Amino acid sequence: MKVAKGSAMNTDNDVQQTLCPIARALAVVGDRWTLMILRELTLGSRRFDDIQAQTGMSSQILAARLKRLEEQGVVERRRYNIIPARYEYHSTEKGLDLDSVLLMLRSWGLKWCVYPEGGERATHLRRENGGEEIGAEFPIGPDGKAFRFTSLQREMSSGFASEREQRRLAFQTMKEGRRARRQA
C-alpha cells in the first residue's frame, strides 16, 4: 500500500487501499447523516423533502449524501413522476444489510443514552404480532441471524409520531416562508 507522506488515511484513495473492513464500511456509511437517511428509509420516508424534514439536513448535504449512497449501490432512485422528474429513494439489498447496524445502534442507544423524562420509546419492535418486544438486548432472530426491519412488526409510539409531525410542520412552515420571501 502506498501512503502519501504525512496523510495517513484521510483520503478516499487511502480508504480504498486499506485492508480493514471497518474502515472500508465507514467510508461508505460512517457519518451521522448517512445513517439517518437509512433510518428514514426504514421508516418509509421515500421523498427528498420528507427525508430532509425528518433529519434536518441542508438540501445540499442531503443531495450529496444521496448521490454518494446511490453511487455506492446502497440506495436507488425510482422515478415516480415524469415531468417534472421526481424520484423516490429505496434501499437496495446492500442498504437493507445495514439494518443490522441500525438495530445495533438502536440497542446501544436504548441502553446507554439517557432519555427525556417520561420519554416513550420511539418505536416498538416485535418479532410477530403480539410477540415479545425487542428492547436493548442483542437484536437477533430465532434463526440466529440478523433481523431486518422489514421482517419485524414496528409500531411507532404516539410520542415519536408527534415529534415527527412537528418536524414535518416546522419544515413546511420554513419552506413556505422562503417561497413567500422569494415571491415578495
Place this chain on the structure above:
Amino acid sequence: MKVAKGSAMNTDNDVQQTLCPIARALAVVGDRWTLMILRELTLGSRRFDDIQAQTGMSSQILAARLKRLEEQGVVERRRYNIIPARYEYHSTEKGLDLDSVLLMLRSWGLKWCVYPEGGERATHLRRENGGEEIGAEFPIGPDGKAFRFTSLQREMSSGFASEREQRRLAFQTMKEGRRARRQA
C-alpha cells in the same frame, strides 16, 4: 418536543429531545472518525500519536473527538506519566458495548466492500484458538449474545500489519519533518 423553526434536527439540543434511540446513538458515535478511534482502541492503540497515525485525523479533530467521547463516558483517560502529563485512552463499558456495532460494520464491509486484488482480510477473528473463523456472517456468540473483541481471538494479517507499519512510519517522518522545520 420543541423544534426550532426550520432547524428540524440539526442541533445537539434537538438530538437530546428526540425519542429515537438511533438518532441519539448517532449523536454520540455517528461519524467515521469516532468509530475509527474506537476501532483503534480495540486494536490496543492507547496513545494519542498512535491513534492519529493509524486514523490519519488532524490532531485538532482527534483531540475534539476524544474529549467528546470522554464527556459522553465512552472513553476514559488514564495518566501514565506524571510530568509531563501523558495519558492513555481506554474504552469504558459503554464504549465496549459498541464492539457489536463495529463487528456489524466489519461483517458488512467484508460482504459488500470490494477489496484490492489479492487483499488479505485485515484480521482473522476466531471464537477460540484454532476454532472456526468469523467472516461476513452475522457475528453472534454461541450464547446468542453479541461478541466483544476482547472475548475473541484476533490475529492481524501480515498485509494489515505492514499497512499499519507504513502508516506509523509515514506519521513519524511527517512529525520529524515538522520538528526539524520548527528548529531550523
